Amino acid sequence: MAYKQQPKSPMLKALKGNQGKLPQHLQDAIKAAPESPAKQTTAGEFAHKKSIKDKEMGKSTKAVDKVKAAYDAMTTDKTYADAKKVYRKAAKKAYDAKSPAKVKDPVTGSKVKGYAKSHLKVDKVRDKQKRKEAKAEKLSTARADGKVTRLERKGIRDSQAKLKNKQVAKRNNSFQDQKVADKTYKENTKLRAKSKKLSDAVDVGLDKKTARKKMDKAEAKASKRIARASARAERRKF
Secondary structure, eight states, X not given: OOOOOOOOOHHHHOOOTTXXXXXXXXXXXXXHSOOOGGGOOOHHHHHHHHHHHHHHHTSSOOHHHHHHHHHHHHHSSOOHHHHHHHHHHHHHHHHHHXXXXXXXXXXXXXXXXXXXXXXXXXXXXXXXXXXXXXXXXXXHHHHHTSSOOHHHHHHHHHHHHHHHHHHHHHHHHHHHHHHHHHHHHXXXXXXXXXXXXXXXXXXXXXXXXXXHHHHHHHHHHHHHHHHHHHHHHHHHOO
């Protein structure tokens, strides 16, 4: 009997409800989703979820904030649109605070995960604050003698640029060190899991020598990967 490929089930690809009214790219996304028909999202449900997410991210204004904005427009000099912008900005700030932005490796530009990511973001904010404080202090000193001259302003700009370069170098070096620490932790976690699996296998009959060889091999590979990560980090340091 000749082989005949089974066609894809129309149940997986069919749109539901008024999903046919959605934009084409959303229809394609729904069709490509590996959901059963019972779990498929209707156009109304999809739009509702997106609306809630947009309001949470500050892309659109929450209903309660619209009421506050209308009150602000009546009691202050702000327009209704300006008042809504203030509330959207506050919502975006709150969302970003609990969902940190993606951080990239300062050398390669690739996205990174782990503690290195959070440390880099925190250090960047702290460094900016330090530069701001240093600039304010220098301006205050310059104003004590009278009006700040053009040469004094140039000197302040130059000192700010030097401070920023030092901070960038220090931040990058710290970031590379933390990436190595993250890699070491990840490899050690894998080795612990491997050790447990081999121990369980020995309990049900695996030869101890074979298990030891497998563990030694895994440890050697992990050591090589950590060494490569360390060498790569050293090359990327300023």
